[in-house]
Amino acid sequence: MPPPASGQADVVEPMWLTWATSRRQIRRGHRRNATSGENMRRIAAIFLAIVLVMFLPVIIPVVALLDCVYRKRLRAAACAFACLSCGGILGLESIRLADAEWDEHLRELRETYPSTRFRLVRHVRAICSACGARYAFLERERAFVQTGADGGLSTAHGVTTKA
Numbered sequence: 510m511p512p513p514a515s516g517q518a519d520v521v522e523p524m525w526l527t528w529a530t531s532r533r534q535i536r537r538g539h540r541r542n543a544t545s546g547e548n549m550r551r552i553a554a555i556f557l558a559i560v561l562v563m564f565l566p567v568i569i570p571v572v573a574l575l576d577c578v579y580r581k582r583l584r585a586a587a588c589a590f591a592c593l594s595c596g597g598i599l600g601l602e603s604i605r606l607a608d609a610e611w612d613e614h615l616r617e618l619r620e621t622y623p624s625t626r627f628r629l630v631r632h633v634r635a636i637c638s639a640c641g642a643r644y645a646f647l648e649r650e651r652a653f654v655q656t657g658a659d660g661g662l663s664t665a666h667g668v669t670t671k672a
């Protein structure tokens with residue numbers, strides 16, 4: 510592409526803006542002549558979409574695999590971690606309790622706000638079956654930290670921070 514002449518600097522719009530603009534123009538029925546630059550951007554966007562769709566069969570198993578690895582680490586850590594409150598080993602039951610509580614929480618949200626989509630972050634990964642202490646999981650450290658009743662991590666950080 511030749512360098513733009515002075516005063517003709519090419520303004521690069523975000524992709525979505527380009528698309529939105531061209532869609533609006535099509536609706537209004539007076540679409541201006543597409544320059545080769547616009548065409549290139551459109552082709553690039555279509556190409557990107559095709560690549561994304563092509564790689565979905567790769568992305569989905571990778572995400573599933575990562576989740577599998579995470580749960581494996583979670584289970585291993587739970588079977589080796591002694592509860593900070595009562596001293597008992599958390600074990601697989603603690604993970605099951607946390608999963609059940611999370612599922613119940615999601616179900617309640619869906620019932621209360623049926624038409625709302627939530628972006629939720631989950632903190633509680635294990636609940637001690639003996640004393641009910643709630644734990645978040647630190648994957649990198651392969652360790653649990655106690656969380657508050659609201660699932661917040663603010664109090665938990667004090668437990669893990671090394672001096």
Ligand SMILES: [Zn+2]
Binds near residue numbers: 593596637639
């Ligand atoms: Zn406990």
